[in-house]
Amino acid sequence: MTFLKKYGLSILLVLLLLVVWEIGARLYGKPFILPSPLQIVDRLWELRSVLFVGHLPSTSLIMLIGLLLSLVFGVGLSIWMHKSDIVxxxxxxxxxxxxxxxxxxxAPIFVLWFGYSLWSKIVVTVLITFFPITVNTFDGLRSADIHLKETLQAMGATKRQIFYKVELPSALPHFYSGLKVAVTLSVIGAxxxxxxxxxKGLGYFSRRMMTQFDGAGVFAPIVLLSLTGIMLFLLVAWLEKITMKWRNIK
Structure with a gap:
Protein backbone atom coordinates (compact mmCIF):
# COMPACT_ATOMS: atom_id res chain seq x y z
CA MET A 1 0.00 0.00 0.00
CA THR A 2 2.84 2.38 0.87
CA PHE A 3 4.55 1.59 -2.45
CA LEU A 4 1.38 2.38 -4.44
CA LYS A 5 0.84 5.59 -2.49
CA LYS A 6 4.39 6.70 -3.19
CA TYR A 7 4.78 5.63 -6.82
CA GLY A 8 1.19 5.09 -7.99
CA LEU A 9 0.92 8.32 -9.99
CA SER A 10 4.30 7.77 -11.65
CA ILE A 11 3.38 4.21 -12.64
CA LEU A 12 0.03 5.40 -13.98
CA LEU A 13 1.71 8.11 -16.06
CA VAL A 14 4.25 5.66 -17.50
CA LEU A 15 1.49 3.19 -18.42
CA LEU A 16 -0.47 5.99 -20.08
CA LEU A 17 2.55 7.04 -22.13
CA LEU A 18 3.19 3.43 -23.17
CA VAL A 19 -0.40 3.02 -24.31
CA VAL A 20 -0.22 6.24 -26.35
CA TRP A 21 3.13 5.11 -27.82
CA GLU A 22 1.72 1.67 -28.68
CA ILE A 23 -1.33 3.12 -30.43
CA GLY A 24 0.69 5.78 -32.23
CA ALA A 25 3.30 3.30 -33.45
CA ARG A 26 0.64 0.91 -34.72
CA LEU A 27 -1.12 3.72 -36.59
CA TYR A 28 2.18 4.98 -38.03
CA GLY A 29 2.91 1.51 -39.35
CA LYS A 30 6.67 1.86 -39.85
CA PRO A 31 8.35 -0.28 -37.17
CA PHE A 32 11.82 0.23 -38.63
CA ILE A 33 11.46 3.92 -37.65
CA LEU A 34 9.08 3.83 -34.67
CA PRO A 35 8.55 0.37 -33.17
CA SER A 36 5.84 -0.11 -30.55
CA PRO A 37 6.66 -1.02 -26.93
CA LEU A 38 5.37 -4.57 -27.45
CA GLN A 39 7.56 -4.99 -30.52
CA ILE A 40 10.56 -3.77 -28.54
CA VAL A 41 9.82 -6.23 -25.73
CA ASP A 42 9.47 -9.07 -28.26
CA ARG A 43 12.80 -8.11 -29.86
CA LEU A 44 14.46 -7.85 -26.47
CA TRP A 45 13.31 -11.37 -25.67
CA GLU A 46 14.56 -12.67 -29.03
CA LEU A 47 17.98 -11.08 -28.46
CA ARG A 48 18.22 -11.98 -24.76
CA SER A 49 21.12 -14.41 -25.15
CA VAL A 50 23.11 -11.99 -27.30
CA LEU A 51 22.46 -8.92 -25.17
CA PHE A 52 22.69 -10.41 -21.68
CA VAL A 53 25.67 -12.67 -22.35
CA GLY A 54 27.63 -10.86 -25.04
CA HIS A 55 27.06 -7.13 -24.56
CA LEU A 56 25.61 -6.26 -21.15
CA PRO A 57 28.67 -7.54 -19.19
CA SER A 58 31.00 -5.38 -21.32
CA THR A 59 28.94 -2.23 -20.78
CA SER A 60 28.50 -2.96 -17.07
CA LEU A 61 32.27 -3.37 -16.64
CA ILE A 62 32.90 0.01 -18.27
CA MET A 63 30.32 1.68 -16.04
CA LEU A 64 31.61 0.12 -12.82
CA ILE A 65 35.29 0.83 -13.48
CA GLY A 66 34.48 4.38 -14.55
CA LEU A 67 32.38 4.98 -11.43
CA LEU A 68 35.04 3.48 -9.17
CA LEU A 69 37.74 5.74 -10.62
CA SER A 70 35.46 8.76 -10.36
CA LEU A 71 34.72 7.92 -6.72
CA VAL A 72 38.38 7.53 -5.77
CA PHE A 73 39.68 10.61 -7.56
CA GLY A 74 36.54 12.72 -7.14
CA VAL A 75 36.28 12.30 -3.37
CA GLY A 76 40.05 12.62 -3.01
CA LEU A 77 40.15 15.86 -4.99
CA SER A 78 37.15 17.32 -3.16
CA ILE A 79 38.83 16.70 0.21
CA TRP A 80 42.09 18.15 -1.10
CA MET A 81 40.34 21.30 -2.38
CA HIS A 82 38.53 21.62 0.95
CA LYS A 83 41.81 21.49 2.84
CA SER A 84 43.80 23.77 0.54
CA ASP A 85 42.72 27.09 -0.97
CA ILE A 86 45.60 26.90 -3.46
CA VAL A 87 44.41 23.54 -4.75
CA ALA A 107 35.11 10.67 -27.45
CA PRO A 108 36.74 10.28 -30.91
CA ILE A 109 39.96 11.75 -29.49
CA PHE A 110 39.99 9.13 -26.74
CA VAL A 111 39.44 6.43 -29.36
CA LEU A 112 42.41 7.86 -31.26
CA TRP A 113 44.58 7.79 -28.13
CA PHE A 114 43.47 4.48 -26.60
CA GLY A 115 42.15 2.67 -29.67
CA TYR A 116 39.04 0.50 -29.43
CA SER A 117 40.14 -0.92 -26.09
CA LEU A 118 38.11 -0.81 -22.91
CA TRP A 119 39.96 2.27 -21.66
CA SER A 120 38.69 4.67 -24.32
CA LYS A 121 35.14 4.03 -23.06
CA ILE A 122 36.21 4.17 -19.41
CA VAL A 123 37.81 7.60 -19.90
CA VAL A 124 34.56 8.93 -21.40
CA THR A 125 32.61 7.51 -18.45
CA VAL A 126 35.03 9.02 -15.91
CA LEU A 127 34.88 12.42 -17.58
CA ILE A 128 31.09 12.50 -17.42
CA THR A 129 30.72 11.11 -13.86
CA PHE A 130 33.70 12.78 -12.14
CA PHE A 131 32.16 16.26 -11.97
CA PRO A 132 28.94 15.62 -9.96
CA ILE A 133 30.76 13.48 -7.39
CA THR A 134 33.56 15.99 -6.89
CA VAL A 135 31.48 19.17 -6.79
CA ASN A 136 28.73 17.77 -4.56
CA THR A 137 31.19 16.28 -2.08
CA PHE A 138 33.17 19.52 -2.00
CA ASP A 139 30.01 21.58 -1.37
CA GLY A 140 29.03 19.14 1.38
CA LEU A 141 32.37 19.52 3.14
CA ARG A 142 32.08 23.30 3.02
CA SER A 143 28.52 23.24 4.36
CA ALA A 144 29.57 21.97 7.79
CA ASP A 145 28.24 24.06 10.68
CA ILE A 146 30.92 26.66 11.44
CA HIS A 147 29.62 27.22 14.97
CA LEU A 148 29.86 23.53 15.76
CA LYS A 149 33.41 23.44 14.41
CA GLU A 150 34.39 26.43 16.52
CA THR A 151 32.86 24.83 19.61
CA LEU A 152 34.84 21.64 19.09
CA GLN A 153 38.01 23.64 18.50
CA ALA A 154 37.43 25.48 21.77
CA MET A 155 37.06 22.10 23.49
CA GLY A 156 40.45 21.01 22.12
CA ALA A 157 39.37 18.85 19.19
CA THR A 158 41.98 18.23 16.50
CA LYS A 159 41.44 18.93 12.78
CA ARG A 160 41.18 15.19 12.17
CA GLN A 161 38.48 14.82 14.82
CA ILE A 162 36.54 17.78 13.41
CA PHE A 163 36.76 16.29 9.93
CA TYR A 164 35.39 12.90 10.97
CA LYS A 165 32.83 14.18 13.48
CA VAL A 166 31.47 17.25 11.67
CA GLU A 167 32.64 17.75 8.10
CA LEU A 168 32.33 14.17 6.86
CA PRO A 169 28.76 13.62 8.17
CA SER A 170 27.81 17.00 6.69
CA ALA A 171 29.19 15.95 3.29
CA LEU A 172 27.49 12.55 3.11
CA PRO A 173 24.04 13.74 1.90
CA HIS A 174 25.70 15.84 -0.81
CA PHE A 175 27.98 12.95 -1.75
CA TYR A 176 25.03 10.61 -2.26
CA SER A 177 23.23 13.25 -4.32
CA GLY A 178 26.25 13.50 -6.60
CA LEU A 179 26.58 9.73 -6.77
CA LYS A 180 22.93 9.34 -7.81
CA VAL A 181 23.55 11.70 -10.70
CA ALA A 182 26.83 9.98 -11.57
CA VAL A 183 25.41 6.44 -11.78
CA THR A 184 22.79 7.55 -14.30
CA LEU A 185 25.37 9.51 -16.29
CA SER A 186 27.66 6.47 -16.35
CA VAL A 187 25.12 4.76 -18.60
CA ILE A 188 25.33 7.68 -21.03
CA GLY A 189 29.13 7.75 -20.92
CA ALA A 190 29.49 4.04 -21.59
CA LYS A 200 30.90 -5.11 -28.25
CA GLY A 201 28.57 -3.52 -25.73
CA LEU A 202 24.98 -2.29 -25.69
CA GLY A 203 25.84 1.04 -27.35
CA TYR A 204 27.72 -0.76 -30.12
CA PHE A 205 24.86 -3.23 -30.62
CA SER A 206 22.31 -0.41 -30.90
CA ARG A 207 24.42 1.27 -33.59
CA ARG A 208 24.78 -2.01 -35.46
CA MET A 209 21.02 -2.54 -35.46
CA MET A 210 20.55 0.97 -36.83
CA THR A 211 22.59 0.11 -39.91
CA GLN A 212 20.24 -2.84 -40.47
CA PHE A 213 17.11 -0.63 -40.17
CA ASP A 214 15.96 -2.73 -37.22
CA GLY A 215 14.01 -0.19 -35.15
CA ALA A 216 13.08 -2.60 -32.37
CA GLY A 217 16.67 -3.85 -32.32
CA VAL A 218 17.90 -0.29 -31.80
CA PHE A 219 15.51 0.29 -28.88
CA ALA A 220 16.10 -3.09 -27.18
CA PRO A 221 19.63 -2.34 -25.86
CA ILE A 222 18.51 1.21 -25.00
CA VAL A 223 15.78 -0.23 -22.77
CA LEU A 224 18.38 -2.49 -21.15
CA LEU A 225 20.68 0.49 -20.59
CA SER A 226 17.83 2.41 -18.98
CA LEU A 227 16.95 -0.48 -16.67
CA THR A 228 20.62 -0.81 -15.68
CA GLY A 229 20.77 2.87 -14.77
CA ILE A 230 17.57 2.61 -12.73
CA MET A 231 18.92 -0.40 -10.83
CA LEU A 232 22.16 1.42 -10.04
CA PHE A 233 20.20 4.45 -8.84
CA LEU A 234 18.06 2.28 -6.57
CA LEU A 235 21.21 0.59 -5.23
CA VAL A 236 22.71 3.96 -4.31
CA ALA A 237 19.42 5.03 -2.70
CA TRP A 238 19.44 1.82 -0.64
CA LEU A 239 23.05 2.38 0.43
CA GLU A 240 22.16 5.94 1.41
CA LYS A 241 19.27 4.71 3.51
CA ILE A 242 21.24 2.08 5.44
CA THR A 243 24.33 4.25 5.98
CA MET A 244 22.42 7.38 7.01
CA LYS A 245 19.74 6.09 9.35
CA TRP A 246 20.39 9.09 11.55
CA ARG A 247 18.96 11.30 8.82
CA ASN A 248 15.61 9.46 8.90
CA ILE A 249 15.35 9.10 5.11
CA LYS A 250 11.91 7.90 4.00
Whole structure:
Protein backbone atom coordinates (compact mmCIF):
# COMPACT_ATOMS: atom_id res chain seq x y z
CA MET A 1 0.00 0.00 0.00
CA THR A 2 2.84 2.38 0.87
CA PHE A 3 4.55 1.59 -2.45
CA LEU A 4 1.38 2.38 -4.44
CA LYS A 5 0.84 5.59 -2.49
CA LYS A 6 4.39 6.70 -3.19
CA TYR A 7 4.78 5.63 -6.82
CA GLY A 8 1.19 5.09 -7.99
CA LEU A 9 0.92 8.32 -9.99
CA SER A 10 4.30 7.77 -11.65
CA ILE A 11 3.38 4.21 -12.64
CA LEU A 12 0.03 5.40 -13.98
CA LEU A 13 1.71 8.11 -16.06
CA VAL A 14 4.25 5.66 -17.50
CA LEU A 15 1.49 3.19 -18.42
CA LEU A 16 -0.47 5.99 -20.08
CA LEU A 17 2.55 7.04 -22.13
CA LEU A 18 3.19 3.43 -23.17
CA VAL A 19 -0.40 3.02 -24.31
CA VAL A 20 -0.22 6.24 -26.35
CA TRP A 21 3.13 5.11 -27.82
CA GLU A 22 1.72 1.67 -28.68
CA ILE A 23 -1.33 3.12 -30.43
CA GLY A 24 0.69 5.78 -32.23
CA ALA A 25 3.30 3.30 -33.45
CA ARG A 26 0.64 0.91 -34.72
CA LEU A 27 -1.12 3.72 -36.59
CA TYR A 28 2.18 4.98 -38.03
CA GLY A 29 2.91 1.51 -39.35
CA LYS A 30 6.67 1.86 -39.85
CA PRO A 31 8.35 -0.28 -37.17
CA PHE A 32 11.82 0.23 -38.63
CA ILE A 33 11.46 3.92 -37.65
CA LEU A 34 9.08 3.83 -34.67
CA PRO A 35 8.55 0.37 -33.17
CA SER A 36 5.84 -0.11 -30.55
CA PRO A 37 6.66 -1.02 -26.93
CA LEU A 38 5.37 -4.57 -27.45
CA GLN A 39 7.56 -4.99 -30.52
CA ILE A 40 10.56 -3.77 -28.54
CA VAL A 41 9.82 -6.23 -25.73
CA ASP A 42 9.47 -9.07 -28.26
CA ARG A 43 12.80 -8.11 -29.86
CA LEU A 44 14.46 -7.85 -26.47
CA TRP A 45 13.31 -11.37 -25.67
CA GLU A 46 14.56 -12.67 -29.03
CA LEU A 47 17.98 -11.08 -28.46
CA ARG A 48 18.22 -11.98 -24.76
CA SER A 49 21.12 -14.41 -25.15
CA VAL A 50 23.11 -11.99 -27.30
CA LEU A 51 22.46 -8.92 -25.17
CA PHE A 52 22.69 -10.41 -21.68
CA VAL A 53 25.67 -12.67 -22.35
CA GLY A 54 27.63 -10.86 -25.04
CA HIS A 55 27.06 -7.13 -24.56
CA LEU A 56 25.61 -6.26 -21.15
CA PRO A 57 28.67 -7.54 -19.19
CA SER A 58 31.00 -5.38 -21.32
CA THR A 59 28.94 -2.23 -20.78
CA SER A 60 28.50 -2.96 -17.07
CA LEU A 61 32.27 -3.37 -16.64
CA ILE A 62 32.90 0.01 -18.27
CA MET A 63 30.32 1.68 -16.04
CA LEU A 64 31.61 0.12 -12.82
CA ILE A 65 35.29 0.83 -13.48
CA GLY A 66 34.48 4.38 -14.55
CA LEU A 67 32.38 4.98 -11.43
CA LEU A 68 35.04 3.48 -9.17
CA LEU A 69 37.74 5.74 -10.62
CA SER A 70 35.46 8.76 -10.36
CA LEU A 71 34.72 7.92 -6.72
CA VAL A 72 38.38 7.53 -5.77
CA PHE A 73 39.68 10.61 -7.56
CA GLY A 74 36.54 12.72 -7.14
CA VAL A 75 36.28 12.30 -3.37
CA GLY A 76 40.05 12.62 -3.01
CA LEU A 77 40.15 15.86 -4.99
CA SER A 78 37.15 17.32 -3.16
CA ILE A 79 38.83 16.70 0.21
CA TRP A 80 42.09 18.15 -1.10
CA MET A 81 40.34 21.30 -2.38
CA HIS A 82 38.53 21.62 0.95
CA LYS A 83 41.81 21.49 2.84
CA SER A 84 43.80 23.77 0.54
CA ASP A 85 42.72 27.09 -0.97
CA ILE A 86 45.60 26.90 -3.46
CA VAL A 87 44.41 23.54 -4.75
CA UNK A 88 40.81 24.81 -4.93
CA UNK A 89 41.81 27.88 -6.94
CA UNK A 90 43.92 25.74 -9.27
CA UNK A 91 41.53 22.85 -9.92
CA UNK A 92 37.99 24.19 -9.53
CA UNK A 93 38.07 26.29 -12.73
CA UNK A 94 39.43 23.25 -14.59
CA UNK A 95 36.52 21.18 -13.29
CA UNK A 96 34.06 23.72 -14.65
CA UNK A 97 35.91 23.93 -17.97
CA UNK A 98 35.85 20.15 -18.36
CA UNK A 99 32.06 20.25 -18.49
CA UNK A 100 31.87 22.94 -21.18
CA UNK A 101 33.35 20.68 -23.87
CA UNK A 102 30.79 18.30 -25.44
CA UNK A 103 31.62 14.69 -24.58
CA UNK A 104 30.59 13.62 -28.07
CA UNK A 105 33.45 15.78 -29.42
CA UNK A 106 36.07 14.34 -27.07
CA ALA A 107 35.11 10.67 -27.45
CA PRO A 108 36.74 10.28 -30.91
CA ILE A 109 39.96 11.75 -29.49
CA PHE A 110 39.99 9.13 -26.74
CA VAL A 111 39.44 6.43 -29.36
CA LEU A 112 42.41 7.86 -31.26
CA TRP A 113 44.58 7.79 -28.13
CA PHE A 114 43.47 4.48 -26.60
CA GLY A 115 42.15 2.67 -29.67
CA TYR A 116 39.04 0.50 -29.43
CA SER A 117 40.14 -0.92 -26.09
CA LEU A 118 38.11 -0.81 -22.91
CA TRP A 119 39.96 2.27 -21.66
CA SER A 120 38.69 4.67 -24.32
CA LYS A 121 35.14 4.03 -23.06
CA ILE A 122 36.21 4.17 -19.41
CA VAL A 123 37.81 7.60 -19.90
CA VAL A 124 34.56 8.93 -21.40
CA THR A 125 32.61 7.51 -18.45
CA VAL A 126 35.03 9.02 -15.91
CA LEU A 127 34.88 12.42 -17.58
CA ILE A 128 31.09 12.50 -17.42
CA THR A 129 30.72 11.11 -13.86
CA PHE A 130 33.70 12.78 -12.14
CA PHE A 131 32.16 16.26 -11.97
CA PRO A 132 28.94 15.62 -9.96
CA ILE A 133 30.76 13.48 -7.39
CA THR A 134 33.56 15.99 -6.89
CA VAL A 135 31.48 19.17 -6.79
CA ASN A 136 28.73 17.77 -4.56
CA THR A 137 31.19 16.28 -2.08
CA PHE A 138 33.17 19.52 -2.00
CA ASP A 139 30.01 21.58 -1.37
CA GLY A 140 29.03 19.14 1.38
CA LEU A 141 32.37 19.52 3.14
CA ARG A 142 32.08 23.30 3.02
CA SER A 143 28.52 23.24 4.36
CA ALA A 144 29.57 21.97 7.79
CA ASP A 145 28.24 24.06 10.68
CA ILE A 146 30.92 26.66 11.44
CA HIS A 147 29.62 27.22 14.97
CA LEU A 148 29.86 23.53 15.76
CA LYS A 149 33.41 23.44 14.41
CA GLU A 150 34.39 26.43 16.52
CA THR A 151 32.86 24.83 19.61
CA LEU A 152 34.84 21.64 19.09
CA GLN A 153 38.01 23.64 18.50
CA ALA A 154 37.43 25.48 21.77
CA MET A 155 37.06 22.10 23.49
CA GLY A 156 40.45 21.01 22.12
CA ALA A 157 39.37 18.85 19.19
CA THR A 158 41.98 18.23 16.50
CA LYS A 159 41.44 18.93 12.78
CA ARG A 160 41.18 15.19 12.17
CA GLN A 161 38.48 14.82 14.82
CA ILE A 162 36.54 17.78 13.41
CA PHE A 163 36.76 16.29 9.93
CA TYR A 164 35.39 12.90 10.97
CA LYS A 165 32.83 14.18 13.48
CA VAL A 166 31.47 17.25 11.67
CA GLU A 167 32.64 17.75 8.10
CA LEU A 168 32.33 14.17 6.86
CA PRO A 169 28.76 13.62 8.17
CA SER A 170 27.81 17.00 6.69
CA ALA A 171 29.19 15.95 3.29
CA LEU A 172 27.49 12.55 3.11
CA PRO A 173 24.04 13.74 1.90
CA HIS A 174 25.70 15.84 -0.81
CA PHE A 175 27.98 12.95 -1.75
CA TYR A 176 25.03 10.61 -2.26
CA SER A 177 23.23 13.25 -4.32
CA GLY A 178 26.25 13.50 -6.60
CA LEU A 179 26.58 9.73 -6.77
CA LYS A 180 22.93 9.34 -7.81
CA VAL A 181 23.55 11.70 -10.70
CA ALA A 182 26.83 9.98 -11.57
CA VAL A 183 25.41 6.44 -11.78
CA THR A 184 22.79 7.55 -14.30
CA LEU A 185 25.37 9.51 -16.29
CA SER A 186 27.66 6.47 -16.35
CA VAL A 187 25.12 4.76 -18.60
CA ILE A 188 25.33 7.68 -21.03
CA GLY A 189 29.13 7.75 -20.92
CA ALA A 190 29.49 4.04 -21.59
CA UNK A 191 26.94 4.16 -24.43
CA UNK A 192 28.61 7.16 -26.10
CA UNK A 193 32.01 5.48 -25.93
CA UNK A 194 30.66 2.26 -27.42
CA UNK A 195 28.64 4.09 -30.05
CA UNK A 196 31.73 5.81 -31.45
CA UNK A 197 34.18 2.94 -31.28
CA UNK A 198 33.77 -0.60 -29.96
CA UNK A 199 33.33 -4.18 -31.04
CA LYS A 200 30.90 -5.11 -28.25
CA GLY A 201 28.57 -3.52 -25.73
CA LEU A 202 24.98 -2.29 -25.69
CA GLY A 203 25.84 1.04 -27.35
CA TYR A 204 27.72 -0.76 -30.12
CA PHE A 205 24.86 -3.23 -30.62
CA SER A 206 22.31 -0.41 -30.90
CA ARG A 207 24.42 1.27 -33.59
CA ARG A 208 24.78 -2.01 -35.46
CA MET A 209 21.02 -2.54 -35.46
CA MET A 210 20.55 0.97 -36.83
CA THR A 211 22.59 0.11 -39.91
CA GLN A 212 20.24 -2.84 -40.47
CA PHE A 213 17.11 -0.63 -40.17
CA ASP A 214 15.96 -2.73 -37.22
CA GLY A 215 14.01 -0.19 -35.15
CA ALA A 216 13.08 -2.60 -32.37
CA GLY A 217 16.67 -3.85 -32.32
CA VAL A 218 17.90 -0.29 -31.80
CA PHE A 219 15.51 0.29 -28.88
CA ALA A 220 16.10 -3.09 -27.18
CA PRO A 221 19.63 -2.34 -25.86
CA ILE A 222 18.51 1.21 -25.00
CA VAL A 223 15.78 -0.23 -22.77
CA LEU A 224 18.38 -2.49 -21.15
CA LEU A 225 20.68 0.49 -20.59
CA SER A 226 17.83 2.41 -18.98
CA LEU A 227 16.95 -0.48 -16.67
CA THR A 228 20.62 -0.81 -15.68
CA GLY A 229 20.77 2.87 -14.77
CA ILE A 230 17.57 2.61 -12.73
CA MET A 231 18.92 -0.40 -10.83
CA LEU A 232 22.16 1.42 -10.04
CA PHE A 233 20.20 4.45 -8.84
CA LEU A 234 18.06 2.28 -6.57
CA LEU A 235 21.21 0.59 -5.23
CA VAL A 236 22.71 3.96 -4.31
CA ALA A 237 19.42 5.03 -2.70
CA TRP A 238 19.44 1.82 -0.64
CA LEU A 239 23.05 2.38 0.43
CA GLU A 240 22.16 5.94 1.41
CA LYS A 241 19.27 4.71 3.51
CA ILE A 242 21.24 2.08 5.44
CA THR A 243 24.33 4.25 5.98
CA MET A 244 22.42 7.38 7.01
CA LYS A 245 19.74 6.09 9.35
CA TRP A 246 20.39 9.09 11.55
CA ARG A 247 18.96 11.30 8.82
CA ASN A 248 15.61 9.46 8.90
CA ILE A 249 15.35 9.10 5.11
CA LYS A 250 11.91 7.90 4.00
Missing amino acids: RKAFFPLLIASQTIPIIAL AIGEWLGAD
